[in-house]
Amino acid sequence: MASEKKNYYEILGVSKTASDAEIKAAYKKLVKQYHPDLHPGDKLAAEKFKEINEANEVLSDKQKRAAYDYEQEHPGMGGMGGAGGFGGFGGFGDIFDSIFQGFGGNATVQRDTTGEDIQVTVPLSFMDAAKGCNKEITYSRNEPCSSCKGTGAKNGTAYKTCQKCGGKGQVRYTQDTMFGRTVRVGVCPDCGGRGKTITDKCTDCKGRGFIRRDTKVTLNIPAGADTNSYIRKRGFGQASTEGGDSGDLIAVFRVEPHKIFKRKNMDLYIDLPVPFQTAALGGTVKVPGLDDTFDYAIPEGTQNGTTFTLRGKGIKSRNGTGNLYLRIFVEVPTKLTKDQKKKLQDSASFDLKQYDQSKKYSDNVNALYGTDAYPNLK
Numbered sequence: 001m002a003s004e005k006k007n008y009y010e011i012l013g014v015s016k017t018a019s020d021a022e023i024k025a026a027y028k029k030l031v032k033q034y035h036p037d038l039h040p041g042d043k044l045a046a047e048k049f050k051e052i053n054e055a056n057e058v059l060s061d062k063q064k065r066a067a068y069d070y071e072q073e074h075p076g077m078g079g080m081g082g083a084g085g086f087g088g089f090g091g092f093g094d095i096f097d098s099i100f101q102g103f104g105g106n107a108t109v110q111r112d113t114t115g116e117d118i119q120v121t122v123p124l125s126f127m128d129a130a131k132g133c134n135k136e137i138t139y140s141r142n143e144p145c146s147s148c149k150g151t152g153a154k155n156g157t158a159y160k161t162c163q164k165c166g167g168k169g170q171v172r173y174t175q176d177t178m179f180g181r182t183v184r185v186g187v188c189p190d191c192g193g194r195g196k197t198i199t200d201k202c203t204d205c206k207g208r209g210f211i212r213r214d215t216k217v218t219l220n221i222p223a224g225a226d227t228n229s230y231i232r233k234r235g236f237g238q239a240s241t242e243g244g245d246s247g248d249l250i251a252v253f254r255v256e257p258h259k260i261f262k263r264k265n266m267d268l269y270i271d272l273p274v275p276f277q278t279a280a281l282g283g284t285v286k287v288p289g290l291d292d293t294f295d296y297a298i299p300e301g302t303q304n305g306t307t308f309t310l311r312g313k314g315i316k317s318r319n320g321t322g323n324l325y326l327r328i329f330v331e332v333p334t335k336l337t338k339d340q341k342k343k344l345q346d347s348a349s350f351d352l353k354q355y356d357q358s359k360k361y362s363d364n365v366n367a368l369y370g371t372d373a374y375p376n377l378k
Contacts, residue, residue: 115240
């Protein structure tokens, strides 16, 4: 449990003498703070949430907590053996057993025989990520041999129970020394932890229990997927080499940028060029959305850089719907006839000097979007 040397008390933010109630309260508070639903696509929050649950699983269980505390105080002894001489545990040979089996009984260490996980990066277009899609990917993995059902034995039956470990896959070594009794549990050398020995190897996989193959899988990607968010497909990872279940496939997404839309979580951002007269007099503009374009009325006197919030026009996901933030870039006319210039100069409300800065935006907008900026508006 403590092989990774994580400090579960620090993870939950409690002291080593914390009561069960304090641990429970701290756990609930952190779960609400780091729940994945509140941080969609946030890999760091997901890892923190996982750590919180791991810490609570140990500290909320009296026996697991006792074993964890002992390991912290005696590094290297809590998981693989014990030493005697301490009162209250029944003597030298009982410390290891008592910690892992409720203070009395035989020690049993569970080994994880699951195959390794596989992580792949899956590129997504901006629209596929925003709206959701089904995407087929191909990757290589050690696939369980169908001929022997992953056992490595011919027809999946040509094996017998290991005589050395009795099918447990582990053997226990006990040694008495001048310092007390040392108990160690290790992988059975005869069966390699499988608990059985092969009498006749599978001809297809040569007794390995797996075959290297390209695997195709279809991912059902939900709307709102973002860079570094991922999908876990159970059992699509590497085949186990010890007769256990296959690992998982972890598909991590990388979303490609879009020419028009910018994104932050479920919110969308657009810079929209608007003609000078529309900004000055007010009017309706065409706004590109995820599905199609729609009309939006801007008020007269709209200034360059004004941002409008269009609620519910962002990305729709299972965690809610975002907004669309529309920032206006006023296109100031750059080629005016003498008559047009005179009419503007004659009007006290139109002073060309105050729009000199806005002319720069016109060039920038044209350079940014070009003629293909809004193909759905043609």
